[in-house]
Amino acid sequence: MSKERVSRRQFLSYTLTGVGGFMAAGMLMPMVRFAVDPVLKTEGAGNFIATKQKVSEITDEPVRVDFTFKQKDAWYESEVTNTAWVYKNGDKIVALSPTCKHLGCTVNWNTDKEHPNQFFCPCHYGRYTKDGTNIKGTPPLHPLDVYPYKEKDGFLYLGKAEPRKEA
Amino acid sequence: MKWIPQEVETYLNAKEYVDTAVVPLYSVSVGGEMKQSAAAAEFITLLTSHLERQFTGRIVLFPPFTYLKNDSTEKVFNELHNWESSIFQSEFKHVFYITSEIEWRESSEKLKGSLIWLPAIPLEQMSDSQKLTIIDSQVKQLLTLFTQKWHENM
Numbered sequence: 001m002s003k004e005r006v007s008r009r010q011f012l013s014y015t016l017t018g019v020g021g022f023m024a025a026g027m028l029m030p031m032v033r034f035a036v037d038p039v040l041k042t043e044g045a046g047n048f049i050a051t052k053q054k055v056s057e058i059t060d061e062p063v064r065v066d067f068t069f070k071q072k073d074a075w076y077e078s079e080v081t082n083t084a085w086v087y088k089n090g091d092k093i094v095a096l097s098p099t100c101k102h103l104g105c106t107v108n109w110n111t112d113k114e115h116p117n118q119f120f121c122p123c124h125y126g127r128y129t130k131d132g133t134n135i136k137g138t139p140p141l142h143p144l145d146v147y148p149y150k151e152k153d154g155f156l157y158l159g160k161a162e163p164r165k166e167a
Numbered sequence: 168m169k170w171i172p173q174e175v176e177t178y179l180n181a182k183e184y185v186d187t188a189v190v191p192l193y194s195v196s197v198g199g200e201m202k203q204s205a206a207a208a209e210f211i212t213l214l215t216s217h218l219e220r221q222f223t224g225r226i227v228l229f230p231p232f233t234y235l236k237n238d239s240t241e242k243v244f245n246e247l248h249n250w251e252s253s254i255f256q257s258e259f260k261h262v263f264y265i266t267s268e269i270e271w272r273e274s275s276e277k278l279k280g281s282l283i284w285l286p287a288i289p290l291e292q293m294s295d296s297q298k299l300t301i302i303d304s305q306v307k308q309l310l311t312l313f314t315q316k317w318h319e320n321m
């Protein structure tokens with residue numbers, strides 16, 4: 001008989017287990033996040049994505065290059081299109097991220113008539129020189145991020161944009 | 168900035184720079200017009216999210232204002248008017264409504280914010296890169312409208 005009935009004490013211990021389990025789960029969550037994060041990061045790095053840009057056609061005038069890839073987060077896979085400003089500096093290729101280092105608007109090349117040949121951010125009039133250096137006195141405090149690149153079969157491949165190492 | 172906690176937090180810390188609210192408007196209909204309704208919603212959604220990418224640092228993209236197509240114009244208008252008052256009461260200086268519903272054109276003068284109307288382009292049959300080209304060219308036109316408005320009030 002006593003095996004089947006839940007006694008007061010048992011009941012109490014069940015509820016406590018319940019609460020304990022709940023708390024443990026709460027503690028586990030942040031740990032899982034820490035454990036998962038670095039994995040996610042390494043997956044993204046080192047992947048070069050093909051663009052439609054022929055390397056031989058890159059000149060010293062920055063052009064916009066869009067490239068699309070699939071990105072997977074916890075919920076769904078989506079197509080993401082990123083943009084780079086690409087030009088040649090001597091025989092080196094420069095690929096800059098268009099994301100303004102102030103608050104993240106998209107910067108454009110040579111659209112501000114008063115300051116030609118600069119990258120211009122329409123949001124708060126941030127400006128950068130051609131090599132991506134932020135111009136003092138405008139809101140951005142850091143240079144534009146730089147994409148690592150590779151050439152494969154004549155086409156430009158871009159990696160993940162990284163902050164420029166301050167000289 | 169998008170309507171997600173991380174970006175809203177950035178907004179709260181940089182309010183003095185982010186002075187513009189963007190509210191997509193679209194209606195929902197069921198029955199025979201359901202598909203059309205979904206297509207228009209897709210267009211507005213893609214358009215506004217692309218716009219948000221260009222202007223991340225200066226705008227907050229609000230969740231869409233949706234209403235039933237069959238609802239009375241007056242009711243819908245009053246509702247939006249409530250949104251508008253609340254948004255202006257916080258620290259936003261500019262509000263843009265983006266819609267493909269022609270009905271709004273009549274109410275545009277009664278709104279303090281700017282209403283931008285664009286005919287919905289059916290994107291259903293297009294490849295992703297075609298979609299992007301179309302949306303991009305539409306957004307370019309919006310960009311000038313936005314920058315003009317910002318200039319006026321400098």
Ligand code: FES
Nearest residue numbers: 100103121126224
């Ligand atoms: S986001 Fe570019 S200047 Fe503010």
